[in-house]
Amino acid sequence: xxxxIFGFQNLDIPVIFxxxxxxxxxxxxxxxxxxxxxEKMKLLLSSLFLFLSFTSFSQDLPVKGFAIAAxxxxxxxxxxxxxxxxxxxxxxxxxxxxxxxxxxxxxxxELQDENPLTKGDVDKIKMAAKKHGIKVVPQINLLGHQxxxxxxxxxxxxxxxxxxxxxxxxxxxxxxxxxxxxxxxxYCPLHPEVHEVVFALVDELCEAFETSDFHAGMDEVFFIGDxxxxxxxxxxxxxxxxxxxxxxxxxxxxxGRRLWIWGDRLIDGKRTGIGMWEGSMNNTHRAxxxxxxxxxxxxxxxxxxxxxxxxxxxxxxxxxxxxxxKPQVGVQQLEDMVTFRNxxxxxxxxxxxxxxxxxxxxxDVFLDGLEKYLADPSAEKEVxxxxxxxxxxxxxxxxxxxxx
Numbered sequence: 001x002x003x004x005i006f007g008f009q010n011l012d013i014p015v016i017f018x019x020x021x022x023x024x025x026x027x028x029x030x031x032x033x034x035x036x037x038x039e040k041m042k043l044l045l046s047s048l049f050l051f052l053s054f055t056s057f058s059q060d061l062p063v064k065g066f067a068i069a070a071x072x073x074x075x076x077x078x079x080x081x082x083x084x085x086x087x088x089x090x091x092x093x094x095x096x097x098x099x100x101x102x103x104x105x106x107x108x109x110e111l112q113d114e115n116p117l118t119k120g121d122v123d124k125i126k127m128a129a130k131k132h133g134i135k136v137v138p139q140i141n142l143l144g145h146q147x148x149x150x151x152x153x154x155x156x157x158x159x160x161x162x163x164x165x166x167x168x169x170x171x172x173x174x175x176x177x178x179x180x181x182x183x184x185x186x187y188c189p190l191h192p193e194v195h196e197v198v199f200a201l202v203d204e205l206c207e208a209f210e211t212s213d214f215h216a217g218m219d220e221v222f223f224i225g226d227x228x229x230x231x232x233x234x235x236x237x238x239x240x241x242x243x244x245x246x247x248x249x250x251x252x253x254x255x256g257r258r259l260w261i262w263g264d265r266l267i268d269g270k271r272t273g274i275g276m277w278e279g280s281m282n283n284t285h286r287a288x289x290x291x292x293x294x295x296x297x298x299x300x301x302x303x304x305x306x307x308x309x310x311x312x313x314x315x316x317x318x319x320x321x322x323x324x325x326k327p328q329v330g331v332q333q334l335e336d337m338v339t340f341r342n343x344x345x346x347x348x349x350x351x352x353x354x355x356x357x358x359x360x361x362x363x364d365v366f367l368d369g370l371e372k373y374l375a376d377p378s379a380e381k382e383v384x385x386x387x388x389x390x391x392x393x394x395x396x397x398x399x400x401x402x403x404x
Contacts, residue, residue: 060338060341061334061337061338061341061353061354061355062350062353062354063093063094063320063353063354063355063356064091064092064093064094064354064355064356064394065092065093065094065095065096065320065354065355065356065357066087066092066094066095066096066356066357066358066359066390066394067095067096067097067098067139067298067322067356067357067358067359068095068096068097068098068358068359068363068366069097069098069102069359069361069362069363070097070098070099070102070103070117070138070363071117071362071363071364072102072113072115072116072117073115073116073117073118073121074115075363075364076117076121076124076125077124078364078367079125079363079367080124080125080128082367082370083095083125083128083129083132083134084128084131084132086370087132087134088128088131088132088133088134090394090395091394092134092394093133093134093135094134094135094137094354094356095129095134095135095136095137096137096138096139096215096260096298096356096358097125097136097137097138097139097209098139098141098215098217099117099138099139099140099205100113100139100140100141100153100154101113101116101140101153101154101155102116102117103116103117103122103204103205103208104116104117104118104119105201105204105205106204107200107201107203107204108158108197108200108201110158111154111155111158111197111201112154113154119208122208122209125209126209126210135211135212135213136209136211137211137213137214137215137260138205138206138208138209138211138214138215139214139215139216139217139260140198140201140202140205140214140215140216140217141153141216141217141218142187142198142202142216142217142218142244142248143186143187143189143216143217143218143221143224143241143244144184144185144186144217144218144219144220144221144222144223144224145184145217145219145220146163146184146185146186146187147170147182147184147185148184149174150170150171150172150173150174151170152170152185153185155187155197155198156185156187159193159194159197161191161193162187162188162191162193162194162197163185163187163188164185164186164187164188164223164224164226164229164232165185165186165223165226165228165229167228168180168182168185168223170182181222181223182223183220183222184220184222184223185223186221186222186223186224188229188231188232189224189232189240189243189244189247190229190231190232190240191231195247195251199251202214202216202248202251202252203255206252206255206257211257212256212257212258213257213258213259213260213296214252214257214258214259214260215259215260215261215298216245216248216259216260216261217261217262218241218244218245218261218262218265219261219262219264219265219300220262220264220265220277221241221265221282221284222276222282224237224240224241224282224284225237225240236283237282237283237284238283238284238285238286238287238290239287239290240284241265241284241287242287242290242291245259245261245287245291245292245295246290246291246292249291249292249294249295250292253294258294258295258296259292259294259295259296260295260296260297260298261295261296261297261298262297262298262299262300262322263297263298263299263300263308263312263319264277264278264279264280264300265280265284265285265287266280266284266285266287266288266291266297266312267279267280267285267288267308267311268280268285269281269285272306272308274306274308278300278301278302278306288311288312288315288317289315291317293316293317295317295318296317296318296319296320296353297312297317297318297319297320298319298320298322298356299312299319299320299321299322300322300323300324300358301321301322301323301329301333302323302324302325302326302329303326303329304329305321305323305329305332305333305336307336309321309336309337309340309352310340312351313340313344313348313351313352314348316351317351318350318351318353319351319352319353320353320354320355320356321333321334321336321337321354321355321356322355322356322357322358323355323356323357323358323389323393324357324358324359324360324386324389325384325385325386325388325389326384326389327383327384327388327389327391327392327393329389330355330357330389330392330393331392331393333355334355334393337352337354337355340352355393357386357389357390357393357394358386359386359390360386361386366386366387369385369386369387370387370390370391373385373387373388373391374391377391
């Protein structure tokens with residue numbers, strides 16, 4: 001028996017995945033054809049009202065994003081090829097590039113890495129992005145992540161006076177946890193000269209990428225309002241964090257740009273049980289009520305698809321769900337995000353902006369893994385890999401129809 005249904009939208013996602021468990025399906029644009037056996041008829045009829053206007057479930061998301069470290073200049077051509085052959089065909093429309101100091105800054109050349117991207121390199125990335133309708137959102141870590149393990153970042157190397165905790169010395173042999181509570185260093189948000197430097201970098205990078213959006217990181221900020229800091233010691237940590245977010249957003253707004261940040265410092269890690277990494281245990285979470293509503297929140301949860309996007313949306317903030325190396329988490333976040341959009345008020349639904357797969361290695365490491373996986377998926381012994389998440393979340397074949 002054949003049932004033909006035209007013009008679907010807003011199909012309930014759990015129903016889609018139930019249907020996909022059956023065999024013998026094909027895609028056909030804007031058409032659903034189901035060949036079903038009689039014993040399935042009651043199920044199909046009971047679900048029929050859900051199919052009244054179906055389109056591809058993921059095509060409705062404003063943001064289908066991917067975040068990765070920017071390549072160095074030597075790896076640029078390979079990365080552009082990846083944009084052409086993978087990002088574009090998979091319908092990814094947002095690329096968060098963690099540039100940090102991997103750019104040949106003219107405003108502060110003392111801060112650039114060795115072998116950084118040049119303006120010409122950035123032009124090649126822009127060209128590929130424009131061809132495929134991809135928005136590039138460059139990132140420089142502001143406030144936190146000014147060191148990693150035992151290595152001080154470029155900003156505090158060159159401007160040690162910006163250090164929030166100069167009394168905490170960088171160890172020769174880094175271990176976590178440690179008695180100083182050193183995960184990553186922060187700059188002092190109240191230092192009178194720090195923004196003159198970091199905003200020059202932000203402006204130059206945004207101009208190079210010709211972008212309307214900038215990602216400031218701001219995740220895992222453990223050092224803030226330190227008691228020994230002469231400027232912000234004893235001040236409210238939530239107000240300090242919110243003040244820095246607001247200052248950055250206000251600066252970007254002067255050029256018509258928008259701030260993106262990671263969302264963990266805005267979640268009460270204790271009350272939610274989420275803890276100190278994906279949430280805050282140092283009292284910054286109340287900043288969620290103090291920051292500008294224009295800020296885009298990248299809500300990351302890597303081990304479990306915790307449904308905190310609802311918290312951000314209820315506070316009037318746009319939010320993106322972010323996964324990493326567990327494919328089942330990324331797929332569930334995608335499913336949840338569409339459900340949030342389909343089953344919310346008109347005021348709320350558009351705040352659920354989409355999903356993003358993140359990568360926390362160098363670009364070459366990811367591309368090596370992806371190329372091997374695409375060549376032979378069965379050879380991948382460990383499925384909890386970012387390239388597997390990438391493939392499963394952003395399948396090239398977006399289903400828009402089924403046949404049974």
